[in-house]
Every structure is written in structure tokens, then in C-alpha cells.
Amino acid sequence: MRIGVGRSRVVLGVFTLLLVGALPSGRSTPEAAAKPPASVRIVASLPAGAPVPAPLRVMPLGASSTEGVGSPATAGYRGPLSELLRHDGVAVDFVGSKRGGPASLADRDHEGHSGWTIAMLAPRVAAWLRATRPDVVLLHAGTNDLGAGASGAVVAGRLDDLLNRIYTAAPRTHVIVAGVWATMRSRSAARADLAARTPRVVARHHTLGHSIDFVDTTHLLSPSDFTDSLHANASGYRKIAAMWDREIEAYLAARRAASTP
Numbered sequence: 001m002r003i004g005v006g007r008s009r010v011v012l013g014v015f016t017l018l019l020v021g022a023l024p025s026g027r028s029t030p031e032a033a034a035k036p037p038a039s040v041r042i043v044a045s046l047p048a049g050a051p052v053p054a055p056l057r058v059m060p061l062g063a064s065s066t067e068g069v070g071s072p073a074t075a076g077y078r079g080p081l082s083e084l085l086r087h088d089g090v091a092v093d094f095v096g097s098k099r100g101g102p103a104s105l106a107d108r109d110h111e112g113h114s115g116w117t118i119a120m121l122a123p124r125v126a127a128w129l130r131a132t133r134p135d136v137v138l139l140h141a142g143t144n145d146l147g148a149g150a151s152g153a154v155v156a157g158r159l160d161d162l163l164n165r166i167y168t169a170a171p172r173t174h175v176i177v178a179g180v181w182a183t184m185r186s187r188s189a190a191r192a193d194l195a196a197r198t199p200r201v202v203a204r205h206h207t208l209g210h211s212i213d214f215v216d217t218t219h220l221l222s223p224s225d226f227t228d229s230l231h232a233n234a235s236g237y238r239k240i241a242a243m244w245d246r247e248i249e250a251y252l253a254a255r256r257a258a259s260t261p
Helices: 030-034 078-088 118-132 143-147 152-169 185-207 234-258
Strands: 002-005 008-011 015-020 039-044 056-062 092-094 109-112 136-140 174-178 212-215
Touching: 056 118, 056 234, 078 092, 078 234, 092 109, 118 152, 136 234, 143 152, 143 185, 152 174, 152 185, 174 234, 185 212, 212 234
Parallel strands: 056 092, 056 109, 056 136, 136 174, 174 212
Antiparallel strands: 002 008, 015 039, 039 212
């Protein structure tokens, strides 16, 4: 398949492309708010017979929401996600340099750094990836960048740089990029601009042959799903966990299909 880029054309290897929902138009309607988050799933094909890893090594990567601020009893989304994947029959091993969460959560590894921007994560991410070798990265970052005053364009550029570093360190890792789910009313224009730019960042990595998803989470949570202006509560994190679960399951299905001789 050929994808035009400007006046040049980039020839890609064989890959599987699934389009779920539609990309955001930039206009919000009540009907749109009721829809599940849109996603663009771009999964690079694997050699025939390549097995699905068991357990699947998953790195939750981001800031305070990844750490679980707002619902420490569930470790944010990590507790509910662990339960969902277990129910799906997916053996998973969360990985990361940090540990946190209730004693009831058997696997508390993660890479959530409260208060960190993408610019702060980027210099460290290669070392984390090489140390833990994740199959899948759940990436939710950019909220703190916007909160610090960065424009949507600047945050998108930082995201692109972070993805470059991820794929340099771990070229076969699958990355699921979630949009900013905090409402951030004072930065709503920048948040919307970032949501519009992120699919283009993802598309660029697609042309490079990277395995990647983007999920627009603009309408994922309702006002009652937040414990403060930035962090979800237990019900919100359950919705976030369900979103990650759907994306992981879809990735695994695409990977199984790609590995069938």
C-alpha cells in the first residue's frame, strides 16, 4: 500500500489497518458525547507464526492518572484493567520502574510519574523500556504540558519526540496513545487542538512501520467521573480501564490474524 506524503510517496511493508469510529471533527454534539471514543488502530504485521506473548508485558506510562491519583484504592485504572484482562483470559505482567497501589493488587508495577510533562518523561523513557521490555505501552500524557501553558502544537511535537524515543529503544512495541481525558476548561482550545493533531502524529509513525493506536478520549468521561478537575474517580477509572481493555483485545486479535500462516 502506498500513502502519499506531500509530493513524495512512502512505500510501506505489509500491515493491518483497522479504523474504529471516526476521527474527531472538532465540533462537539450531544450525540457525539454519547459515542464511545474513536480510535485509529495501525498494527504492523508480524512474520507468519509469530506467537502472542504470554504473559503480555504491559507498561502503563504517564503521570498522576497512571499512578492512580483520585482512586488509590483501585490504583487508578490499573486494578480494574487487571481484572478485565484476567476475565478475558489474557495473562498480563505490568512492568515499570515504580510500584504502587493497594496490597490487594498483585501486580503493582507501573511507570506513572505524578506531575511530569511529556518533556520530563522523554529523556528517561528509553532506559525504562530497555529495562522492562514491554510488549504494549499504555501512554497517557500531555495533561501537565497543557496545564503548564504549552500549546496543542507544542504538546503534539513533544508527543512525536517521545514516540521517536520509544520506537528507537523498542521498535516492536505496540503503543496505545490515549488523548487527554481531563476537561481542562481553562485550556479547552489547546486541548481540542492537541486532540486534532495527535492522529497526524500517529499517522506519521504509521508510515514508519510502527505499531500504534490513538484513542480520542474527549467524551470518554462525564463530569460525575472526576474527583477533581484533572483526575478520575473510581467510576471514571473503570471506564478508562474498559477503554484500555478494548484496545488491548483489538491489538491481540489483529496480531493473531497477522501471525496466521
